[in-house]
Amino acid sequence: MKRASWGCCVIDSDPVGIPESLRQRTRTDAVALFLAHWRMSLLAVSLLTMAVLYVWGEYWPRHLQLAWCTVAFGNYIAQSFVSWKMESEESLVKAMPRYMPWLLFSIIVSGVVWGSLPWLLSPPIPTVFAYVSLFNLMLVFCVVNSPCTQTMLICAVLPVMLLNTSALAFRSELIYAGYFLVVISLVLLYGLRVQAAIHTTMTERHLARDLNDALTRQQQQLVAVERENALLLERQRLMYDMHDGLGSTLLATLCAIERDNLPQSAVIEALRSCVDDLRLVIDSLEPMEHDLVTLLATVRYRLGPRLKDAGLTLDWDIHDLPELPWLEPPDALHVLRLVQEALANVLKHARADHVRLATRASEDHVEIHIEDNGCGFDLNTVPLGRGLRNQNRRAEYLGGEFKIDSALGRGTCLTLLLPVLRY
Known part of the structure; x- marks a missing residue:
């Protein structure tokens, strides 16, 4: 005692x-x-x-x-x-x-x-x-x-x-x-x-x-450590994105210019692509509050003038969608890249004058449709290129699915299915 x-x-x-x-x-x-x-x-x-x-x-x-x-x-x-x-x-x-x-x-x-x-x-x-x-x-x-x-x-x-x-x-x-x-x-x-x-x-x-x-x-200490780790991971992600996207494009363009085998129009197109990629990275960091509609609105704001200059009419058919709790900046960047690449393919290959961007919501999924009235292609005879394979990988990373529906003479419809809740 x-x-x-x-x-x-x-x-x-x-x-x-x-x-x-x-x-x-x-x-x-x-x-x-x-x-x-x-x-x-x-x-x-x-x-x-x-x-x-x-x-x-x-x-x-x-x-x-x-x-x-x-x-x-x-x-x-x-x-x-x-x-x-x-x-x-x-x-x-x-x-x-x-x-x-x-x-x-x-x-x-x-x-x-x-x-x-x-x-x-x-x-x-x-x-x-x-x-x-x-x-x-x-x-x-x-x-x-x-x-x-x-x-x-x-x-x-x-x-x-x-x-x-x-x-x-x-x-x-x-x-x-x-x-x-x-x-x-x-x-x-x-x-x-x-x-x-x-x-x-x-x-x-x-x-x-x-x-x-x-x-x-x-x-509080754990929250501070987690915040620091999140900032570090976000900094690393930005470095990788800029290195793999913007950096590689600029390096390839610079090498071609040094060899004097790149026309001016190609240089302008490469620089425009770099600017678009940089804007995508910046837009993905904006506070979207897990709102996919707000995220897609940035695409319309960034690419709308470019589509109009190319003679493409954009049909904006966006409906209210449920919040996606998992939609953080890294995921938002993948969604933006998917939509940007789809629209870029319409500009480059579809020979279309009308493109429609639409959204739909189901019980456990949301859908993003990008549909054009261009020439289309035969899925059975045309192999998937690197760009489409990258799109499939991005969709799998997001826990969703990327679908292509196209036929000669009746345009192409690209569909991105994303889960409302991701486990």
Whole structure:
């Protein structure tokens, strides 16, 4: 059993390895509970003092009544002053080492005042002895149920126990002293158990609060680490995208220009492709709130003028779609590249004058249709090029499916199916 000093007193502490700082916080809470009720407690005990004088005053000599009242009420005033000083301090933790010894001393004096009642009776009438002892027993029972620390409880009960028991032993029957000692000891043990249970609850509450604070700090640290990792991954993704897309296109164009075998129109087309690719990367970083319609609107804004200059009429048939919780910037870039490549193929190969971009929603999928009225091609005779294979890989990465429907003379329809929820 560990023992921890506090002020001028010694308190037994639980042998469970609880830090001293945590036990101190629990004791501070117990003292704070006591200070929250000290006014009503002192008012009640003052009324009891006057009631005792009224009921049993005739059994005391006058000078003993005066001395007992002087000590009792003087002690109540001193205890009120100490309690008020502790209550008015900014920090109870700092006030306790200074004022707690005085508070414990006043509690001991209160116990001596009430425990001395049987010694003041003159003559020692057995019936009056019994009433006074029962009154002290009732007072002790009230004390053990009031908010306080175990040390305060012992300081209040022990003087009553010793003085009242010795008075019964010397001025009455010894057997009554034994009965009284047993009963008041049981009451004291009960009070100590009650206070221990209250203090355990306070300690567990502090432990839970400390654990919650620690978990909150760890969660904040994890969120910060995850944010840093997300930024790092996003930075790496941008580097890869720009290296594989914009970088490779610029390098190939530069090499062709250096060899003087690239016409001006091809240079312009390559640079336009680089600008479009750079815009796609930038657009994918915009906050879309998982909204596919908003993402597609950026395609219309970026490529609409280019389609118009090429003589293509864009039919915008976009309907409301459910949010896609998985649609983050990397996924948004894949969607944008799929749509951009599909429209670029219409410009380069379809020989069309009309293209339709439409969306549809089903129970668990959303669909993006890109349909032109161009020349089309035979799926059975024309092998899939690198671009179409890349589109299929992008669709698989998104958890969706890429479909091609085309025939000679009736145009081409490209369909991208995306899941609403991706597992």
